[in-house]
Amino acid sequence: MTDAVVVGSGPNGLSAAIALAQAGIHVTVIEAADTVGGGTRSSELTLPGLIHDDCSAFHPMGVASPFLSSLGLDEFGLTWAWPEVQIGHPLDGGRAGILHRSVDETAAGLGIDGEIWRKLFGPLTEDFDDIVQDFLGPVVHLPKHPVTMAKFGLKALQPARLLGHRFATDEARGLFGGVCAHSFYELGKPTSSAAGLMLAAAGHRYGWPVAVGGSQAIADALAGKLQSLKGVIETGREVTTLSELSADVVMLDVSPSAVVSMAGDKLAPRIRRAYEKWKYGPSAFKVDFAVEGGIPWTNEDCRRAGTLHVGGTYGEIAAAEKESYRGTMPERPFVLVGQQYLADPSRSQGDTHPVWTYAHVPHGYDGDVVEPLIAQIERFAPGFRERIVGQFVRDPAAMAAYNANYVGGDISTGANNAWQIVARPRLGVDPYATGIPGTYICSAASPPGGGVHGMAGFHASRSALRHLAG
Ligand SMILES: Cc1cc2nc3c(=O)[nH]c(=O)nc-3n(C[C@H](O)[C@H](O)[C@H](O)COP(=O)(O)OP(=O)(O)OC[C@H]3O[C@@H](n4cnc5c(N)ncnc54)[C@H](O)[C@@H]3O)c2cc1C
Structure with missing residues (x-):
């Protein structure tokens, strides 16, 4: 029987394992940590009974993913839950840009910019399912929906600044800039609008849901699905060299640098050079809080929002993102805040709620960002500080220790600059192939990139199956 080993149990590793097992291959997943899930884990980080997401929190691309949605993960315990308001972008003076599921409702809240929002996101939302089929895959391929994809591509190639300047109000511009800033990239550079366009359109098409019980439920459901296909999972084992693995297919849910260190001389010099040149981007400084009574946002809609993009106007966010990308710690960093408990009250204890936050900081930044992060939230929610009854900090070094892919x-797992969006993790017709026969990379460093969608794992497994078929 053909066998495969998957190194790493993130959503891409587990998806690759499932896709291979579905093809009748005997699969073993080896995971360094004691629990499965990689970036989809949850734990009681602050107070007993309060469920925090260690990493991923909101899953528009999880619901939209053609592969994940084909798996019937509800049978394995996965339930999505939606907040009333998808995204809040607080501004001074109690104002805010608000993204609702409905394009019309969102447009209605954006005043004179409403019509422009509708014109930009109405068609994208309608075409979203077609765009996803092409966007969530390798860049070099024959598009399934060429006309729709070309229309999307013309917008996605543009700098966020250009598209953002279509809007006149702080609310619309900020809302758009905040979503684009998810790419940890300079908003004045080409392609910096791609992630934002997709994430905002996904918010309209599917919302920004959380997994009931914590993101761990996604990992547990994927693991359950794999085990139902007779896949085996071994935790607490770090793979350090490819020589310790023996299988027809080896699937690596790891960073390009880890492939280099595991493969040694087995990599062709050309591919080794590409992996060594792979550039890593800014880091996350994560702080989870236990908050009595929730965050007292001045803006009422922000109190009902699952996700908040905190950093002020478009101009302020663009400046902070430029600095952190270029290696300088901004005085006022861009901060993401998650109020998952609004959609999933099971994560709270009485009126004490888990709040998830992280700031964008320069790569490997080793300073303390807790105060600037709290100050950013205080700016739009005075009194927040007094409500904090517990906190847990994971700085960039702790992030890297938590998961070697970070x-x-x-x-x-790699800067989202224009070159690396195309050459992920190297330029080639089959970006998943490492050049070592039967060995593939399937992590977020391969197309389509970061996020919990499992599509890199799915496409890498397709590449392996094509190779096996000869
Ligand atoms: C703070 C934070 C917030 C995020 N928010 C979101 C969000 O809201 N929505 C979203 O969609 N995405 C979010 N993400 C991103 C998302 O979690 C990742 O893009 C996704 O998990 C990548 O999946 P992956 O399978 O490629 O790798 P990972 O999920 O990183 O998994 C890799 C796994 O491989 C294991 N591993 C690595 N090296 C070895 C080795 N040598 N031997 C054995 N095992 C090894 C690691 O321990 C890990 O378990 C967030 C991430 C973080 C950290």
Whole structure:
């Protein structure tokens, strides 16, 4: 019987394992940590009974993923839950840009920019399922929906600044800039609007849901699905060299640098050079809080929002993102805040709630960012500080120690610059192939990149199956 080993049990590793097992291959997953899930784990980080997401929190791309949605993960305990408001972007003076599921409702809240929002996101939302089929895969391929994809591509190639300047109000511009800033990239550079366009359109098409019980439920459901296909999972074992593995297919849910260190001389010099040149991006400085009574946002809609993009106006966020990308710690960093408990009250204890936050900081930054992060939230929610009854900090070094794929604390496993969006992790017709026969890379460093969608794992497994078929 053909066998496969998958190194790493993140959503991409587990998806690759499932896709291979579905093809009748005997699969073993080897995971360094004691629990499965990689970036989809949850734990009681602050107070007993309070469930925090260690990493991923909101899953528009999880619901939209053609592969994950084909797996019937509800049978393995996965339930999505939606907050009332998908995204809040607080501004001074109690104002905010608000993203609702409905494009019309969102547009209605954006005043004179409403029509422009509708024109930008109405068609994208309608075409979203077609775009996803092409966007969530290798860049070099024959598009399934060429016309739709070309229309999307013309916008996605643009700098976020250009598209953002279509809007006149702080609310619309900020809302758009905040979503684009998920890419940890300079908003004035080409392609910096791609992630934001997709994430905002996904918010309209599917919302930004959380997994009931914590993101761990996604990992547990994927593991359950794999085990139902007779796959085996071994935790608490770190793979250090490819020589310790023997299988027809080896699937690596790891960073390009880890492939280099595991493969040694087995990599062709050309591919080794590409992996060594792979650039890592800014880092995340994560702080989880236990908050009595929730965050007292001045803006009422922000109190009902699952995700908040905290950093002020578009201009302020663009400046902070530019600094952190270029290696300078901004005085006022861009901060993401998650109020998952609004959609999933089972994560709270009485009126004490788990709040998930992280700031964008320069790659490998080793300073303390707790105060600047709290100050950013205080700016739009005075009194927040007094409500904190517990906190847990994971700085970039701790992030990297938590998961080897977060090199230097880069939670995207690679900078999302224009070159690396195309050459992921190297330029080639089959970006998953490492050139070592039967060995593939399937982590977020391969197409389509970061996020919990499992599509890198799925496409890498397709590449392996094509190779096996000869
Ligand atoms: C703070 C934070 C917030 C995020 N928020 C979101 C969000 O809201 N929504 C979203 O969609 N995405 C989010 N993400 C990103 C998302 O979690 C990742 O993009 C996704 O998990 C990548 O999946 P992966 O399978 O490629 O790798 P990972 O999930 O990183 O998994 C890799 C696994 O491989 C294991 N491993 C590595 N090296 C070895 C080795 N040598 N031997 C054995 N095992 C090894 C690691 O321990 C890990 O378990 C967030 C990430 C972080 C950190």
